Amino acid sequence: MSRLLLLLGFVLLVLVEIDVATAGDAPGADAARGYRNILDTPYLPATLDAEVFDNLWQAWPESQRAAAEKADAESRRAQIYARYGFTPRPDEPDGPPLQLTRTKQGYHMNCFTCHGGEVAGRVHLGLGNTNLALQSFVEDVAKVRRILKRPLTRADLASAMIPHGDTVGTTNAVVFSIVLLQFRDQDLNVVPPRRRLRLPHHDLDAPPWWHYKHRTHLYIDGTAKVGHRALMPFILVPTNTPEKVRGFEDDFRHIEAYLKTVEAPRYPYPIDRALAQQGKPVFDKNCASCHGTYGEGGRYPNRLVPMEKLGTDRARLDALRVEDRKTYANSWLTGYDPEGVRTDPRGYVAPPLHGIWASAPYLHNGSVPTLWHLLRSEQRPRVWRREPKGYDKARVGLVIEAVNAVPETSTKHGKRQWFDTTAHGKSAAGHTFPDKLSEEEKRALLEYLKTL
Numbered sequence: 001m002s003r004l005l006l007l008l009g010f011v012l013l014v015l016v017e018i019d020v021a022t023a024g025d026a027p028g029a030d031a032a033r034g035y036r037n038i039l040d041t042p043y044l045p046a047t048l049d050a051e052v053f054d055n056l057w058q059a060w061p062e063s064q065r066a067a068a069e070k071a072d073a074e075s076r077r078a079q080i081y082a083r084y085g086f087t088p089r090p091d092e093p094d095g096p097p098l099q100l101t102r103t104k105q106g107y108h109m110n111c112f113t114c115h116g117g118e119v120a121g122r123v124h125l126g127l128g129n130t131n132l133a134l135q136s137f138v139e140d141v142a143k144v145r146r147i148l149k150r151p152l153t154r155a156d157l158a159s160a161m162i163p164h165g166d167t168v169g170t171t172n173a174v175v176f177s178i179v180l181l182q183f184r185d186q187d188l189n190v191v192p193p194r195r196r197l198r199l200p201h202h203d204l205d206a207p208p209w210w211h212y213k214h215r216t217h218l219y220i221d222g223t224a225k226v227g228h229r230a231l232m233p234f235i236l237v238p239t240n241t242p243e244k245v246r247g248f249e250d251d252f253r254h255i256e257a258y259l260k261t262v263e264a265p266r267y268p269y270p271i272d273r274a275l276a277q278q279g280k281p282v283f284d285k286n287c288a289s290c291h292g293t294y295g296e297g298g299r300y301p302n303r304l305v306p307m308e309k310l311g312t313d314r315a316r317l318d319a320l321r322v323e324d325r326k327t328y329a330n331s332w333l334t335g336y337d338p339e340g341v342r343t344d345p346r347g348y349v350a351p352p353l354h355g356i357w358a359s360a361p362y363l364h365n366g367s368v369p370t371l372w373h374l375l376r377s378e379q380r381p382r383v384w385r386r387e388p389k390g391y392d393k394a395r396v397g398l399v400i401e402a403v404n405a406v407p408e409t410s411t412k413h414g415k416r417q418w419f420d421t422t423a424h425g426k427s428a429a430g431h432t433f434p435d436k437l438s439e440e441e442k443r444a445l446l447e448y449l450k451t452l
Contacts, residue, residue: 028253029253029254029257030254030257031254031257031258031260031261032258033254033257033258034251034253034255034256034257034258034259035258037251037254037255037258038101038110038112038255038258039098039101039110039112040101041101042101042103042105042108043108043110043235043240043248043251044108044109044235044237045105045155045239046103046105046106046107046108047100047106047107047108047109047138047141047155048106048107048141048144049105049106049107050106050107051148052106052141052144052145052148052150053107055144055147055148056083056084056140056141056144057069057076057080058143058144058147059139059140059141059143059147060083060140061410061411064079067079081097082388083133083136083413084132084133084134084136084137085099085129085130085132085133085134085169086098086099087099087116087118087123088123090123090125098112098116098123098125099112099113099116099129099132100113111255112125112129113129113132113134114128114129114132114171114173114206115127115128115129115206115208115209116129117129117130117131117206117208118130118131118388118389119358119360119391120268120358120391121389121391122265122268124208124265124358125209125262126208126209126210126259126262127208127209127358127359128169128205128206128207128359128366129169129206130168130169130205130360130361130366130386130398131168131169131388132165132169132170132171133165133168133413133416134164134165135163135164135165135166135412135416136168136412136413136416138155138156138164139160141155141156142156142160161199162175162199162201165203165416166201166203166416166423166426167203167366167416167417167418167419167420167426168386168416168417169205169361169366169386169419170203170204170205170365170366171203171204171206172201172202172203172204173204173206173234174200174202174204174316174319174320175200175201175319176234177234178198178199178200178319178320178324179197179199180233180234180236180237181233181236181324181327181331182194182195182197182324182327183236183238184236184331186330186331186332186336187242187331187332188236188242188245188246188331188332189242190238194327195323198321200315200318200319201424201425202313202315202316202365202424202425202426203365203366203367203419203425203426204316204364204365204366205361205362205364205366207220207351207359207364208262208264208358208359209259209262210262210263210354210355211351211352211354212260212262213259213262214300214302214352214354215300215302215349216302217302217340217342217349219349220316220349220351220364221316221320221345221347221348221349222302222304222342222345222348222349223320223325223328223341223342223343223345224328224334224341225339225340225341227334227335228249228252228255228256229249229252229332229333229334229335230333230334231252231255231256232248232249232252232333233328233333235248246332264354264355264358264452265355265358266355267357267450269393269450271447271450271451272447275443275444275447276444276447276448276450276451277448278444278447278448279441279443279444279445279447279448279449280448282437282441282444282445283445283448286433286434286437286445287353287433287445289301289303290303290305290350291350291351291352291353292352292353294353294354300352301350302349303349303350304342304345304347304348304349304350305348305349305350306346306347307346307347307348309347310347310430311429311430311431311432312348312363312364312365312427312429312430312431313363313364313365313367313425313426313427313428313429313430315365315424315425316348316364316365316425317345317346317347317348322343322344325341325342325343325344326338326343328341329341329343348364353449353452354452355452356371356449356452357449357450360396360397360398361386361397361398361419362374362397363428363430363431365425365426365427366419367380367419367421367426367427367428368380368428369381369384369386369397369398369400369419370395370396370397370398370400371395371396371397371446372392372394372395372396372397372446373395373397373428374431374434375434375437375442375445375446376434376435376442377428377429377430377431377432377434377435378435380421380428381400381402381421381428382402382403382404382405382420382421382422383402383403383404383405383406383418383419383420384400384401384402384403384418385400385401385417385418385419386398386399386400387399387400387401396446396449396450403418405420406418406420
């Protein structure tokens with residue numbers, strides 16, 4: 001049984017994505033080098049090679065497949081990017097996608113897979129990728145290998161065993177951190193699991209990296225104390241020996257330095273400054289105690305709000321047991337120093353709101369499509385899907401289509417376009433604090449939020 005569990009773990013480890021950022025200064029750390037590390041250094045095995053990538057269209061439904069077959073290479077590449085949420089690199093538009101590192105071995109997922117997002121038609125480094133169709137991507141990779149009569153890999157098997165994200169724009173990233181640490185001892189040696197594996201699933205909306213410099217603890221539940229090693233649990237695939245992982249430490253000091261340079265983009269459309277000024281005291285009175293203050297002298301409190309008060313979906317909190325957090329707390333990843341690690345947080349940390357206009361959808365699971373809906377809990381849509389390129393300037397967030405139930409569709413990929421807030425881990429309930437505000441106050445507050 002232990003050998004079977006170990007094999008299962010190996011299968012699951014290969015598709016892990018880094019989903020957090022750390023803060024803190026490291027002598028000699030180079031932000032530019034950290035950026036290149038993310039783009040150029042493969043910390044995980046290749047997910048697919050060039051032949052599979054170029055033939056991904058062969059796994060699509062017949063009508064889409066026929067259109068791709070007739071298209072020229074450039075148009076077909078654009079279709080591949082659009083289906084999976086990939087974008088060109090800002091400084092290398094003819095190179096590989098921003099979200100993938102290319103080597104002689106093939107394409108490797110990198111940090112920008114989840115943190116290279118697009119809003120209002122523009123790519124922002126560090127923004128959560130709300131167009132990412134990770135589950136469809138890994139499933140299509142496996143299909144193409146079968147079409148090409150190629151052997152399946154551990155990654156292909158993993159995609160069939162656990163979901164990587166039920167909805168486009170979300171991932172199930174936390175389950176990987178659970179599995180990774182279950183197959184390592186405190187010194188990072190690969191070992192059989194210490195307890196029965198749990199594979200909880202829930203949607204997670206990747207937070208923007210510009211939050212990172214303001215945080216004292218990482219993750220929505222504030223488990224991990226900041227530090228460059230807190231970035232490293234997700235590279236603990238079995239092919240990375242303890243020596244190899246420790247050898248990457250300097251790389252992650254540079255990556256940490258890069259994350260500290262990421263700034264929130266400014267709202268690109270006109271702002272009613274008089275109305276925004278009216279919204280500032282509304283914010284200061286009702287929101288600042290949790291989310292901080294902004295402008296000169298602004299401060300962020302890193303406040304953990306108890307779940308009983310917050311009322312949002314708790315699947316993310318319940319995914320990690322106290323034992324899981326203690327495993328991390330007592331390992332090399334913290335310098336064997338558990339002080340500062342929250343092993344029983346019992347709530348979520350209210351995030352900073354810099355650049356909040358760009359980071360839709362909202363709440364930690366991405367269940368609320370606009371700030372307008374966030375301020376009106378009773379009017380949040382039950383089931384919705386986004387328009388990939390649009391931006392709703394009136395409601396500040398995604399342009400959506402809302403329905404009462406997920407429409408019947410012939411493809412799994414089609415169903416994943418819809419966010420169903422009635423499903424496990426996807427609830428849009430909670431954070432009802434703005435409900436007490438008048439409509440005039442909500443209008444002014446919404447305008448003020450554009451300025452952060």
